[in-house]
Amino acid sequence: RQNAVAFFASPQAGKPAEAARAIADIEFLAGAVPSDPRWQGQAGNATPQLAQARNEARRALGIAPQAGAQAVIDGLMSAATALDANDRAGVARALPRNVFTAGPEQTVRRLATPPRIPSASAALYALAAGGAANR
Helix, strand or coil, X not given: CXXXXXXXXXXXXXXXXXXXXXXHHHHHHHHXXXXXXXXXXXXXXXXXXXXXXXXXXXXXXXXXXXXXXXHHHHHHHHHHHHHHCCCHHHHHHHCCCCCECCHHHHHHHHHHCCCXXXXXXXXXXXHHHHHXXXX
């Protein structure tokens, strides 16, 4: 979650690996929070906001709507590692067109912009506020 909080607090262009990690975090949280007993009754309105942020991220990057969350998370995290290592072939392997429909090069360009995901900060804030209120 830290990747997402830091990135969406102050998104910076030219940092596609950071964007990939932050969006992978949103994808993970959108799936995990509704089904994790630790968050039951604590997430408040974070659950629908996380789903909205996930959908906005998928549209911004050209991720197939029916793609499984784990495929998206794995692809983004592997792409971030490959970007950090300047491994173009690794980036291409990490972002297959059946999940990342824009293809690897366009997906990285979109990550570097950075993508606009208006609901991400609100979702992360709601999640943090819900968890803090119930400690």
